[in-house]
Amino acid sequence: MDARQLYSGLIRFHILHHASKERIFGLGMIEELARHGYKLSPGTLYPVLHGLEENGLLRSEEHVLAGKIRREYRTTATGQRALKLAKEKVRELFGELFEGEPVASISRLRPRVLSVRAANHRKQPVAKVAL
C-alpha cells in the first residue's frame, strides 16, 4: 500500500482544521503542510480543496488582493460537524497508538504555536494556531 493513501485523510483533516480557524488559500496551505512534513504540489492540493468543496465541507470565495484574485476557503457548518466527529476518532486512535508508551516519548508532541500567515494579505491578522 502506498503511504500517500494513509496521509491523504490526514491532509484533508488538517485542511479542515485550519479552514475552521481562518480563511485559507492554496499556496498558504501548501506552506503550512510543508511545515508538518507533507510536500504537496499545487497540482495535488487544488483537487483536494475542490473535492472538499464539492462534498460541502469547504466553501470558497474569491478575494482581490493587490490586484490579484485569490480563492479562499472556510469550513462550512457540515465541515465543522465532520471535523468534530473526526477529532473524536483521532483522539481515540491517538490513545490506542500511544497506549503503554512512556510519557517522555509523547511529550515531544506537546502543542506548538505556529503562525499561519496569509502572504500578501496584510489586512488579515496573523493567526496563531496551537497544534
Ligand SMILES: [Zn+2]
Ligand atoms: Zn497545521
